[in-house]
Amino acid sequence: xxxxxxxxxxxxxxxxxxxxxAVAGTGCSRVGKMFKKDKDADEGQPVEAIYxxxxxxxxxxxxxSAEVSFKRLVAQYPxxxxxxxxxxxxxxxxxxxxxxxxxxxxxDRFIRTYPTHRNIAYLYYLRGLVNSSRDTVFLxxxxxxxxxxxxxxxxxxxxxxxxxxxxxYPNSRYAEDARxxxxxxxxxxxxxxxxxxxxxxxxxADVAAADRAKYLLETYPQSRYQYDAVAVLLTAxxxxxxxxxxxxxxxxxxxxxxxxxxxxxxxxxxxxNLRKLNPxxxxxxxxxxxxxxxxxxxxx
Numbered sequence: 001x002x003x004x005x006x007x008x009x010x011x012x013x014x015x016x017x018x019x020x021x022a023v024a025g026t027g028c029s030r031v032g033k034m035f036k037k038d039k040d041a042d043e044g045q046p047v048e049a050i051y052x053x054x055x056x057x058x059x060x061x062x063x064x065s066a067e068v069s070f071k072r073l074v075a076q077y078p079x080x081x082x083x084x085x086x087x088x089x090x091x092x093x094x095x096x097x098x099x100x101x102x103x104x105x106x107x108d109r110f111i112r113t114y115p116t117h118r119n120i121a122y123l124y125y126l127r128g129l130v131n132s133s134r135d136t137v138f139l140x141x142x143x144x145x146x147x148x149x150x151x152x153x154x155x156x157x158x159x160x161x162x163x164x165x166x167x168x169y170p171n172s173r174y175a176e177d178a179r180x181x182x183x184x185x186x187x188x189x190x191x192x193x194x195x196x197x198x199x200x201x202x203x204x205a206d207v208a209a210a211d212r213a214k215y216l217l218e219t220y221p222q223s224r225y226q227y228d229a230v231a232v233l234l235t236a237x238x239x240x241x242x243x244x245x246x247x248x249x250x251x252x253x254x255x256x257x258x259x260x261x262x263x264x265x266x267x268x269x270x271x272x273n274l275r276k277l278n279p280x281x282x283x284x285x286x287x288x289x290x291x292x293x294x295x296x297x298x299x300x
Contacts, residue, residue, distance in 0.1 A: 042069065047077045051086065058089065063097035088119060091126060100134045121169035125178055128161030132181065152192060159185045190216055190223035194287060197232045198268055210236040227253060228287060231262035 042050050054069035070086040070093065077083050087110050094103035107127045111120065134154045162178035162185075169175060197212035213232035216225065230253050237246035253260050261267035 042072045043076070047073060047080065047082045050076070051082050054086065054089070058093060061096075063093040067093040067097070084114065084117065088123065091123070095126065095130050095133070100130050103130045121165055121172040121174055124161050124164045124169075125172075125174040128158045128165065128178065128181065131155070131158035131161060132185070152189065155185055155188055159189075186220055187224045190220040190225045190229075191287065193220070194225045194228055194232070197229065198270075198287070201232060201235060201268060202270060204239070206236040206239045210240075225287070227257040227260060230257075231260055231267055234262055235268070 042053070050069060050073040054066045054073065057063075057066035057069060067090055070090040073086045074083055074090075087106065091103050091106035091110065094100075094106060104127065107123050107130070110117070111123055114120065117123070131154045159182055162182045165172065165178040166175050166182070193212055193216040197209045197216065200206070200209035200212060210233055213229040213236070216223070216229040220226070230249050234246055234249035234253060237243075237249060250263065253263055261269070
C-alpha cells in the first residue's frame with residue numbers, strides 16, 4: 001500500500017495564486033468585452049440614431065454618457081448639421097458636468113471652426129456661463145468663500161463674453177440675460193474694490209481707502225455698493241480732518257441712503273477676531289455685517 005504525502009504549504013500557496021490570477025484575468029476579459037460591446041454599439045449606426053441616444057442622455061441629466069455619444073457621433077460623421085449640433089451640445093454637457101476647462105476648449109474650437117455659425121451667439125453666451133462658474137469649486141461651496149474676494153480673472157472673462165453677446169448680437173435670444181448677468185458681475189467687481197477700501201480703512205490707511213472708494217464710484221457708477229463707497233469716504237475724510245470733503249460725503253449719503261449706519265458712526269462694523277479663529281464660519285466682511293443688519297431691520 002502506497003501512502004501519498006500531503007501537499008506542501010508552498011504548493012498550496014502557488015495553486016491559490018494561480019487561481020486568483022485566472023479569475024482576475026477572466027474578470028478583466030469580461031469587463032473589456034463589456035466596454036468593447038458598448039463602444040461597438042454606436043459603430044455603423046445612423047447619425048440620427050446616435051444623436052437621439054445622446055439627446056436622451058442629456059434629457060435624463062446623464063451628462064457623461066451624452067458627452068461620450070456626441071463625441072462618437074463626431075468621430076464617425078465629421079461633417080454635417082448633426083455634427084455641428086453635437087459639438088455644441090458636447091460643450092454644454094461638459095459645462096453641466098463641471099468639466100469647465102474642457103467646455104472652454106470645446107467652445108473655443110467651435111468658434112474658430114465656425115465663426116459665422118447661426119448659433120455663434122449661444123457659444124459666446126455659454127462661454128460666459130462657464131467662466132462665471134469656473135470659480136465655484138468645492139471649497140467655495142463648503143466654506144462659503146465670496147467670489148469677490150478671489151481672483152477675478154475668470155469673472156472678468158465672463159463679463160467680456162456676455163459683452164460680446166450684447167454688442168454683436170443684441171437681437172439674439174441670449175442678449176437680455178447676458179445684460180442681467182453683466183450687472184451681477186459688475187456688482188462683484190465693485191464689491192471687490194469695496195473690500196479693498198475697507199481693508200485699508202481698518203489699517204488706518206485712510207488715503208488709500210479714499211482712493212479705492214473713489215475708483216469704485218468712477219468705474220462702477222450705480223452699483224449696489226456705491227453708497228458704501230461714499231460711507232468709506234465719509235469715514236476716511238473725518239479721520240484725515242478734511243471737514244469739507246467729509247461734509248460733502250455726509251450730504252450725499254443723507255440724501256440717497258439716510259439709514260446707512262455710517263451716518264451714526266456705526267460703520268464699518270468689522271467681524272470679530274474670534275470669528276476668524278473659527279474655520280467653519282466662512283469669510284465675512286463689514287459689508288456682510290451691514291447686509292445682515294438690513295435684513296433684521298426689514299423683519300421688524
